[in-house]
Amino acid sequence: MKLAVVTDSTAFLSDEVKQKENLFVISIPVILDGQIYQEGIDIKANDYYSLLKSSKKFPTTSQPALGEMLDLYQSIANQGYDTIISIHLSSGISGFVNNLQSIASSVEGVTIYSFDSLITSSPMGHMVAVALEMGEEGRSIEEILQRLTEIKEHSSAYLIVNDLNNLVRGGRLTNGAALIGSLLKIKPILTFTDGKIVVFEKIRSSKKAFSRVEKLIGEQIKKSPYPLKFFVIHGNDLETAEKEKEALQKKYPEIDVQISYFGPVIGTHLGEKAIGIGWSPQ
Template identity: 50%
Template sequence: MKIAVVTDSTAYLTPAQVQAAGVTVVPIPVILDGNVYDEGKDITSAAFYEKLRGAKTFPNTSQPPLGEMLKLYQNLANEGYDTILSIHLASTISGFVNTLKAAASEVQNAKVVVYDSQITVILMGELVLTAARMAQAGADIDTIVAALDDLRATIGEYFIVNDLQNLVRGGRLSNAAGFIGGMLKIKPLLTFDDDSHKIVAFEKIRSLKKAYGRVEDLFEAALATVDYPVKAWIIDANDPEAGDAWLAEMQARFPAVNWGRSYFGPVIGTHLGEKAIALAWIRDQAATR
């Protein structure tokens, strides 16, 4: 069995990670003021946020062309891959996964397995890297998918956003009612609901400092419930100084955690808005191998 691993640009993997893992990354398009940009290809994160501040219209995203995806799959099949594992952002924030599932049978001479990460950003990236490593080691597709299911179940995350305008307009927030008013005076905390896998707002915090403190306490409580090592990231939407400062604080408070830094690129930044920041974590695969 020869397995190819495909993902999309919202995994926010570095070029070095992509090359080492041998995965194929498909860019997700972002539309801003009528211009279409392929994330990670046509526009950098810094350039996107700069354009966003002066944008005349609300940005949005779209799915990669289905024809291009089928062509990619077929090319991989023609290269000798008999199985293609395609891991993508949560179906609750994009219809991409369901589009691919409906068309996967059209690929000749290869089985296409479309996997809903139920998340996005670097957390999805960890699922992708795990799948690629297992494929390179010779694991079969059922073993890889089972391992991804187990790893996905260890994911946790909290987002702090300046307001909910982007998520509400884009239809990505499932419980917007009750959280919209007075956004300038509060910092909403968001997470992916464990049951529905939708983005939900669950608390209103009166200041950014208190929001950080609340997320740290929630993270501490989550750590107390697990018996495995944890890898965590501070993720920012074009606010690297704040991200670096929070990372330093978290490293001091939780030295046993394997810490990293990542970012919200144009696609996810379209929905969360500039200056959003998050704490995200998953079981540390490197420590358990």
């Protein structure tokens, strides 16, 4: 088996992973004031949040064209790969991964496995890294997909956002009644349920919200059948992310905590200053 791994630009990937020659990343478009930007290509996270502050219209995201994906898959096949695992952001956020299934059989000479991560950002990037590593070890496609499924089933995140308007207007918050929370100055804790972003709890302040999440992380550590790695993910708020990493490591010195960031696509929905605390099996 000659394996290629495809993912999209919402995955947070380490520099080492980005250098893998059998990794291919498809960019997701962001539309800001009528201008289309390709995430990770012609706009970076820091630049995007600066533009977001001065934008006149509510930003939107789009799916990559299926024709573009078809061309990418065919190009990979032409390079001699016979197997592709295509790992993408949650179907609860975008229908992109489901749409890929309609073109997977159209590419000759390669078998394509589309994989719904049911999440995004660092936990999804971890799945990509695992798939690449297992491929290098010569593991079978069945072994890789089984491990990815195990990781997916035990990965999630808590999200603390400053403003629910982006999520509600973008249709990405399933229980939209949570808009009441922002009107009452409640700081909600969000999470992923079946790949959809939902309100987990409503808290009265940011300080209490972070304290509650830290307690919930302790519960995750205890009940997980696997050792976990954790990610503090920020939307242009590195200072808060560093403080939260320090707080987590002080409470749970045995855990591995990494800092990463939300790119333009996820940042569009969560808004600036959002903080996510995600985890995945190591």
